[in-house]
Amino acid sequence: MTANALTIPFERIADPVVRAIAERVASGTRLRRADGVALFESPDLTGIGLLADAVNRAKHGDVVTFASNQHINPTNICTLRTTCVFCGYARLPKEEGAYRYTLDQVMAEARTGNNGMTREFHIVGGLDMQAGLEYYTSMFRALKAELPHVHIKALTAVEIAHIARIEKIGWSEVLAALKEAGLDTMPGGGAETFSAAVREAIASKKLGAADYIGVHRAAHALGIRSNSTMLYGHVESFADRLEHMQMLRDLQDETGGFLAYIPLAYHPDDNELGKRLKRQGIATSGVDDLKNLAVGRLFLDNFAHVKSHWIMVSPALSQIALHYGVNDLEGTVVREKIYHAVGAQTQQAMSLPEILRLIRGAGKIPAERDSFYNVLRTFEQSEAA
Numbered sequence: 002m003t004a005n006a007l008t009i010p011f012e013r014i015a016d017p018v019v020r021a022i023a024e025r026v027a028s029g030t031r032l033r034r035a036d037g038v039a040l041f042e043s044p045d046l047t048g049i050g051l052l053a054d055a056v057n058r059a060k061h062g063d064v065v066t067f068a069s070n071q072h073i074n075p076t077n078i079c080t081l082r083t084t085c086v087f088c089g090y091a092r093l094p095k096e097e098g099a100y101r102y103t104l105d106q107v108m109a110e111a112r113t114g115n116n117g118m119t120r121e122f123h124i125v126g127g128l129d130m131q132a133g134l135e136y137y138t139s140m141f142r143a144l145k146a147e148l149p150h151v152h153i154k155a156l157t158a159v160e161i162a163h164i165a166r167i168e169k170i171g172w173s174e175v176l177a178a179l180k181e182a183g184l185d186t187m188p189g190g191g192a193e194t195f196s197a198a199v200r201e202a203i204a205s206k207k208l209g210a211a212d213y214i215g216v217h218r219a220a221h222a223l224g225i226r227s228n229s230t231m232l233y234g235h236v237e238s239f240a241d242r243l244e245h246m247q248m249l250r251d252l253q254d255e256t257g258g259f260l261a262y263i264p265l266a267y268h269p270d271d272n273e274l275g276k277r278l279k280r281q282g283i284a285t286s287g288v289d290d291l292k293n294l295a296v297g298r299l300f301l302d303n304f305a306h307v308k309s310h311w312i313m314v315s316p317a318l319s320q321i322a323l324h325y326g327v328n329d330l331e332g333t334v335v336r337e338k339i340y341h342a343v344g345a346q347t348q349q350a351m352s353l354p355e356i357l358r359l360i361r362g363a364g365k366i367p368a369e370r371d372s373f374y375n376v377l378r379t380f381e382q383s384e385a386a
């Protein structure tokens with residue numbers, strides 16, 4: 002992480018509320034939850050962006066990172082199919098479209114990816130009763146045996162807790178066995194929004210907030226670093242969002258194990274919640290997408306990295322987000338399935354030249370990183386992709 006001087010352009014921040022929050026940031030005082038809510042309520046999107054950008058530049062300068070990653074979703078069979086009402090990906094075991102990859106299928110998909118450029122597998126799926134510890138340890142061992150240079154970022158806290166339940170063992174035991182088989186880090190999915198009332202409304206049977214945090218704490222204790230997310234744009238309030246971020250910030254204070262924060266925009270197509278809310282198309286507004294990223298950057302002062310997920314909010318908005326506190330873009334990605342199952346209209350993969358063009362178009366310097374956010378190579382303007 003590059004440390005630059007924090008330079009906040011106070012004169013360009015129109016809203017006095019945002020300016021007062023900027024004073025707190027300038028003095029190194031942590032934002033309170035009420036400050037985060039005030040930022041969401043402020044109409045001064047430009048001022049919020051300038052503030053988040055200043056903080057981001059102090060940490061990272063103009064460098065924007067991405068990873069060459071490949072998504073593998075081994076099973077869409079999920080015991081919570083009927084209770085996670087925002088999900089369009091899961092299927093019951095006998096339902097049309099249900100699948101569970103064999104090890105050969107996983108390996109075949111892993112081999113085809115990205116012309117050998119893949120440096121990270123992002124592996125997540127459903128809570129499948131037939132996919133226990135052995136299913137994943139065999140998979141990780143086989144992947145590492147054939148592609149030892151590829152980092153395995155796999156299984157959300159919800160999946161870890163599911164495997165623990167099937168195997169009747171503790172989270173730490175599951176995590177230790179997976180680590181021994183090749184698991185390197187964990188993704189942040191499954192967090193949704195932590196508020197108990199919101200969870201009751203959108204994911205009533207899903208692992209609760211305290212347990213999500215507990216699994217990540219257990220992972221960090223074993224040296225498995227992880228990402229964190231928040232699903233926004235459904236039934237949650239601004240206060241719910243800040244409660245969620247507070248829990249993430251608290252665990253980060255305790256363990257320092259989170260690598261990045263990734264707010265995830267809710268998509269209403271092809272899922273029960275979208276029908277109930279009578280929404281179609283894109284649920285979140287561009288303004289809300291940018292505010293979620295900027296407030297994440299400002300409130301989560303102990304997180305180094307804030308990532309924009311172009312699959313959900315579009316490459317164009319992700320490009321703009323590079324001026325709203327974001328220093329990392331979801332990578333090249335091969336075969337995204339989960340968000341396309343709920344109506345994401347974005348492409349399912351982005352080539353290296355496309356991602357370089359996108360970052361350079363924002364006036365930033367693209368850099369490929371590894372899964373721990375170490376820069377592997379930067380692409381200066383004159384350099385060919």
Ligand code: SF4
Nearest residue numbers: 079081085088091127
């Ligand atoms: S969100 Fe995850 S846990 Fe919930 S139904 Fe979908 S795949 Fe299953």
